[in-house]
Amino acid sequence: MPASTTNATCPASLIEEAAAPDAEGTALIRHAAETMRLSARGFHRTLRVARTLADLDGEERVRRLHLAEALSYRGRTEGVAAARPMPSPTA
Amino acid sequence: MVTRVATVAFEGIEARAVDVQVQIAPGAVAFTVVGLPDKAVAESRERVRAALIASGLALPAKRITVNLAPADLPKEGSHYDLPIALAVMGAIGALPEDALSSYCVLGELALDGSITAVAGVLPAAMAANGRGLGLICPAATGPEAAWAAGDMDVLAPRSLIQLANHFKGSQVMARPRPAIAAPAGTMPDLRDIKGQEGAKRALEIAAAGGHNLLFNGPPGAGKSMLAARLPSILPPLDPRELLEVSMIQSVAGQLKDGALSNRRPFRQPHHSASMAALVGGGLNARPGEVSLAHGGVLFLDELPEFTPQVLDSLRQPMETGEVMIARANHRVTYPARFQLVAAMNPCRCGMALEPGYTCRRGRTSVAPRNTAPASPDRSWTGSICASKSPRSPLSTSSCRRRRKARRRPPPGSRRRGIGRAPGLPARPCRLPPPMRPVRPP
Structure with a gap:
């Protein structure tokens, strides 16, 4: 891989390996993927940001708090909208 | 002969x-x-x-x-x-x-x-x-x-x-010497921004990982200022990137006096830019803003003001890292691996995301009341939405009305919908139906 690859441009299979979270983190991202209806691309996106957050903290392994922060950036209203039932359109 | x-x-x-x-x-x-x-x-x-x-x-x-x-x-x-x-x-x-x-x-x-x-x-x-x-x-x-x-x-x-x-042999010329551009003044510094710690953190994350970033907030929150300060925390170009960036700048005629610079490019096109200006093409198949931002940052201020077709044309370069301009006789490919930073207001008056506020003017309607406020600081209540993927530069505020604000906008007010953001889930954006002009009898 070229030396100037960043987390954002990393191929998906590689980021899954590099950003494999610990047990708690895996549970969180699984739960979030169902509640927030994450697509596969959304899942990889969250992993990329979580990997950057772990790198900024100097940690080898991606932990639950990194994943939590990455998920929090994922469109504050978009995430909420996905989780909430839609009101009737006659507003 | x-x-x-x-x-x-x-x-x-x-x-x-x-x-x-x-x-x-x-x-x-x-x-x-x-x-x-x-x-x-x-x-x-x-x-x-x-x-x-x-x-x-x-x-x-x-x-x-x-x-x-x-x-x-x-x-x-x-x-x-x-x-x-x-x-x-x-x-x-x-x-x-x-x-x-x-x-x-x-x-x-x-x-x-x-x-x-x-x-x-x-x-x-x-x-x-x-x-x-x-x-x-x-x-x-x-x-x-x-x-x-x-x-x-x-x-x-x-x-x-x-x-x-x-x-x-009467006037032999010396070989020209390679030149480095003198750094053009000091770059804008992050210390100019007071507060906004959450936004600065998002900027750090974007700089560290090369992620794309969207600033969504009321006017005066400092979105454009923050984005302009991203290049000051990016690392300098490494030799391979420097070569590619210099070749693109050379082809575009932007190397002043032939001097190279290892600063990352920062391009900020106006929202009236055409597709050819942004992506490339036109006379001589010139590189567009996305190619000129290769290895650096493309900053789109006032994102909803860009035409939807132009924003959609950014999908392919963001996905593949290069843009292919097809002409009648041949195809030209320019590299275009850039970092997208965008700034927008959530609605016309800019206050849509403030909790407890009803926006009656806007393109997008306000978020539901019990969304957690984005910041403890009263003077800034915009939210920063950091998009993690090349494919979804926009994460819009939800387009649902508040239950209290069931009034229709006054008749005759113009409404423009925001173009569908690439990568959004296929949920309809619940803007009110367009007003039809009344025909005179």
Whole structure:
């Protein structure tokens, strides 16, 4: 891989390996993927940001708090909208 | 007897070899250029004629034919003047032909015989070095060409006479020296921003991982200021990136005095930019803003003001890291691996995301009441939505109305919907139906 690859441009299979979270983190991202209806691309996106957050903290392994922060950036209203039932359109 | 001079044609940032062949034959006096020249190349006849006369030579009263081989590749650009002139000078005996055979030549001629700068000298120098040739280029672009290889022979004359004297041996030119651009003043600093710690953290994350970033908030929150300060925390370009960025800048004619810079590019197009300006194309298939931002940041301020087609055209470069411009005869590919930063207001009055507020004016309606407020700081209540993927630059605030604000907007107010953001889930954006104009009876 070229030396100037960043987390954002990393191929998906590689980021899954590099950003494999610990047990708690895996549970969180699984739960979030169902509640927030994450697509596969959304899942990889969250992993990329979580990997950057772990790198900024100097940690080898991606932990639950990194994943939590990455998920929090994922469109504050978009995430909420996905989780909430839609009101009737006659507003 | 045919005199040949090597030159290049540009396809993207690649320089393809082109052979300039000149034949002087008896016949009706004419000076023709063949080989699919475009208008600028066809006009080079006049410039070459005038430059030769200004340099003390005259075109012989014979039939001069110039062929730009390969004959089916359209020739564009004004850099064919100098190779044509040198080939003609070689054919009439004013320059030694064997000297010309070891150089690749490009440059534009002025009517007084001086040589004007052209774009794309750095890729041409790299291509010439790959073919084992030296380079003759305009004096202003000499420092750029000198970067291609340390031992390559580079001549950067200011005029035809100077070049002729060099070959005669009476005024030998020195090799130009590679130049680095002096850093243009200090970059804007993050310490100018007071507070906004959450936004600064998002900026750090984006800088560290190369992620894309969207700032969504009320006017005056500092979104544009923050985005402008991203380049100051990005690392400098590494050598491979520096080469690619410099080649793109060279082809776009943006290398001032041929000096390279290792600062990451920061491009900020106005929202009235057309698709060709943003993605590339137009005359000579020029690189667009996305290619000029390669290795750096593309900042789109007032994101909803950009036309939806233009925003959609960003999808492919963001996904693949390159943009392919298709022309009738050939395809040109420019690299376009950039980081997208965007800023927007959630609605017309800018207060849509503030908790407990009803926005009645806006394009997007407000978020539901129990969304957690984004910041503890009362003076800034916008939210930062950091998008993690190349495919979804926008995460819009939800388009649902509050339960209390069930009023329709006053009739006659104009409403524009935001173009569908690429990558959004397929949920309809619940904007009110467009108002139909009332027909007079």
